[in-house]
Amino acid sequence: MNWMPSTVRHKLQDDLSEEIRLHIEERAEHLISEGMTPKEAQRQARLAFGNRTVIEERSREVWQWPTLESIWADMRIAARQLRRSPGFAIATVLTLALAIGANAVVFGMLNALILRPLNVPQAQSLYAIEHGSDYGFQSYPDYLDLRDRNRSFDSLAAFTATQVGLDTGKAPSRAFGYQTSGNYFDTLGIQPYLGRFFHGSDEHGVNSAPYIVLSYAYWHSHFQDDRGVVGRVVRLNKHPFTIIGVAPPQFRGTLLLFSPDFFMPAVNQEQLDGANNLNARGVRWVLEVVGHLKPGVTPAQAAGDLNSIGSYLAKTYPKEDGIKSFTLARPALYGDFLGRPARAFFAGLMLLAGLILLAACANLGSLFAARAADRSREVALRLALGSSRIRILRQLLTESVLLSLAGGVVGLAGSVVLLRWLSVWKPLPRFPFNAPVSPDAKVYLVAVALALVSGFLFGIVPMRQVFRANPYEIVKAGSSARLGRRMTVRDVLLVLQIAVCAVLVTSSIVAVRGLVRSLHSNFGFEPHNAMLIDTDLKMAGYTGDSVPAMQRRMIEAVETIPGVAQVASANATPLGGVAIKPAVFKDGATDLRQSNAAATAFQYSVSPHYFQAADTSLLAGRSFSWQDDSGAQHVAVVNREFARQVLGSVTDAVGRYFKMSDGTRVQVVGLVEDGKYMSLTEDPQAAMFLPVLQSPASQTFLLVRSKGDLGSDPQQLATAIRAKLHQLDTGLPVDTEMWIDDLDQAVMFAPRLATISLGVLGIMGAMVAITGIFGMAAYSVSKRLKELGIRVALGAQRTELLQAALGRPLKLLAIGSAAGLLLGLMATKVLAFIVYQATPRDPLVLAGVVLAMLLLGLVATWIPAQRALSVDPLKLLREE
Amino acid sequence: MKDNAARDLFPGALEMMILESLRRQPAHGYALVQHIQQRSNNLLQVEEGSLYPALQRLLKAKLVKAEWGVSATNRRVRTYQITASGLHHLELQISSFDRMFEGIALVLNPRKATTS
Secondary structure, eight states: TTTTTTTHHHHHHHHHHHHHHHHHHHHHHHHHHOOOOOOEEEEEEHHHHHHHHHHHHHHHHOOOHHHHHHHHHHHHHHHHHHHOOOOHHHHHHHHHHHHHHHHHHHHHHIIIIISSOOOTTTTGGGGEEEEEGGGGGGGGGHHHHOOOOOEEEEEEEEEEEEEEESSSSSSSSEEEEEEETTTTTHHHHHSSSOOOOOEEEEEOSSTTTOOOOOOHHHHHHHSOGGGTTOOOEEEEEEEEEEEEEEOOOOOOOOOOOOOOOEEEEEHHHHHHHSSOOOOOOOOOOOOOOEEOOOOOOOOOHHHHHHHHHHHHHHHHHHHTOOOEEEEEEEEETTHHHHHHHHHHHHHHHHHHHHHHHHHHHHHHHHHHHHHHHHHHHHHHHHHHOOOHHHHHHHHHHHHHHHHHHHHHHHHHHHHHHHHHHHHHSSSSSOBBBBOOOOOHHHHHHHHHHHHHHHHHHHTTTTHHHHHOOHHHHHHHTTTTTOOOHHHHHHHHHHHHHHHHHHHHHHHHHHHHHHHHHHHHHHOSSSTTTTEEEEEEGGGGGGGGTTTHHHHHHHHHHHTTSSEEEEEEEEEOOOTOOBOOOOOEEEETTTOOOGGGGGOOEEEEETTHHHHHTOOOOOOOOOOOOOOTTTOOOOOOEHHHHIIIIIOOTTTTTEEEEEEETOOEEEEEEEOOOOOOOOTTOOOOOEEEEETTSOOOOSEEEEEEESSSSOOOOOHHHHHHHHHHHHHHOTTOEEEEEEHHHHHHHHHHHHHHHHHHHHHHHHHHHHHHHHHHHHHHHHHHHTTTTHHHHHOOOOOOOOHHHHHHHHHHHHHHHHHHHHHHHHHHHHHHHTTTTTTTTSSSHHHHHHHHHHEEEEEHHHHHHHHHHHHHOOOOHHHHHHHH | OOOGHHHHOOOHHHHHHHHHHHOOOOEEEHHHHHHHHHHTTTOOOOOOGGGHHHHHHHHHSSSEEEEEEEESHHHOEEEEEOOOHHHHHHHHHEEEEEEHHHHHHHHHOOHHHHHH
């Protein structure tokens, strides 16, 4: 009857006892009136009634639900205790909310990206085929051989990502999709949401299946859920394709982070790409080959099976296929290409988040121990009065679990909001990349479990105190009788969390510094004050010779815009995220097998003036001109690393020759500086630049370098460029962007993510450490209030007072910070893999860490210091 | 097992008998025991104490209410009185008890049941 005031309950019990007493009395009187002696009557009456104690107990039980009620009572006591110190309660809940929220967010991402399989039937047996260094890439003929010759997979499907100009009757727009083998949907076991899918039986040779299947999201956003869309004809790169179906909402392809707009059969690849690669065994454009393993076949057996096909291919087609060693990987994160770093990253992040939670628990544990010590008199009294130690512990635990659950709920709510936002966030607005990390039941469960565990963890810290407590000693000696050793444990805990916090602060400062520096480092080109125009001439139907002709017209048109200094085109930009890296051979090589290559080099097809437009230093020789066309001698400009690896000499590289894998002899006419091509943290890479007329490509990036500083008004120039290009061809979709912004998004994504994560964790670590120091300082001040008062009365100065009150926490802060700084500097070696130029040898980092930790100490001890300074000895002495 | 005679009948039997007695007239605990024993021709030897947990359950469910007062024999007693919801509950209980009793009778004595 917990909702009744206790007075009512007591009355109920008094009533009952009285009633029973009267009952027995009445029975006895009745017996006496029947002639029994009073003594015998009393005995008989009691006998007839039965066991009075048991009956009273059972009657009382009616009014309560024993265990639940006592837990509820514990909770009410706990709530009352916490209401009495709202600052403590709020600080604890906030700390836990942050720590548990961080864990929930990190786990949510880990769960969605790594633990959760792809959303296809029987995802457990679905594998992607990888080989060696170029991961999943296959040529189409090799894929067919793998598909038809293997005995390990139910079936094998292939797909690659593609971008097209998609024309639904209005202006063509850029769309991203999959080119897939005909058996793609059947292999995965996906059923259409609307219409039908294409099948292996639809493939009858080149361009035989002009069908596309829309993704649900694209259908929803571009066709407004129009069910009549099936059967309509749209144009992909000017070629007609019939929409035959819509994929189900939960299916977004076999790559987790890339959500395609449509799916089309790869046999129609020529219509999109302008060249037929279906029979080119040396062209590895198939992104990934996936399939379900047959029941009972292990990945290792399947790899063995594939390896035997690989050696057959290498023997049969020595020019195109080297010996490969196949492995199987999960397709979702593009096999191990993203999978491995992602696993490492999230494992690291999870570890850090766990450490923060642990630090928070340690810190709250010591706060709880302090509180328990504060209440040692009360505990001792209760023990002396016969309360069981378990009962007291249970009450303390109820308090901590109540707090941790509150913190967990707040943290979980925050993390759900964050995860929902993250899963619709598009880090690269132009591309359909996003991470579907919506939380599921597992995330909720983990958060609640973490909350419970941490509640028990820090609730159990005062346990020893309670079990050790000797009621007699404590009541006799008062609250000042405390063992020195207990403080030591707490000291270690505090130093530990300050160190963890310092590690995080150090690594986040190092990461931020590296990030800032890497945007201003030398990439081998100058991304500032340049615009990047991104288009693909295929999207407007240009093929063959019309491609370079159009590119030249575009360059010449944009050059006429005032304020433009230099314009050039390239099929890809360094650090642009996409690059081909073919094998090249020494001039004397006659055996042009892959295994005999002198190097693999990034290959760029560029127009004249490219090096001026990109601001890449030409060290020797010449740049290209429009005379370097298909009829002339094949020429190339190479970087220093290429010269070193392939030509054997940097100083007299110009004039030398090398060979491409098709046997073409290429003369080196220029030498340029090394640069960054795929990632900022890569080792020096070989690169070659070929004239666009000798190596045409429809993918077009116009580099437009402005005369002055572009920073002020890039939009004006962008509008002018778009207008010019629109005059040339109204049907060509173009994107314009500052080169530095493009670079910023693409290259800086991973390091920025790492930096932000570290920064967030660093801030959390700092908050946890602040509560820890605050707790200890506040505790130390309140315990020594009397002593401080006496000191003031005896004429102590303010500094002496502060030293007495806060010396210990500040000393611990110094020790912890120093240890953390050292550890953090060591940890940044790991960071250097993600963030370019993340080096701890940087005075700013040191100064930053010291400043941050000082600030932290100041914030944490401010209130206790104020309290210590405002000690009034008179008031204190009067209170005792 | 005199101990639990009333409880061994079936759960709720004692409560039902208490309610039935109170329906006829309000009474205090002792009178209730007397009444039930007399009415059952002393077949049901209810342990007197076991009445009280049952009364507490009825009180909690608000099927009866209790009041301190003075009895006809000038004793201080706590008199129980059936409430409206108690009456309703009792009717439901009796009808379901009747049905149950009928069922039991059918199982124990099928021939008699089919002839009737």
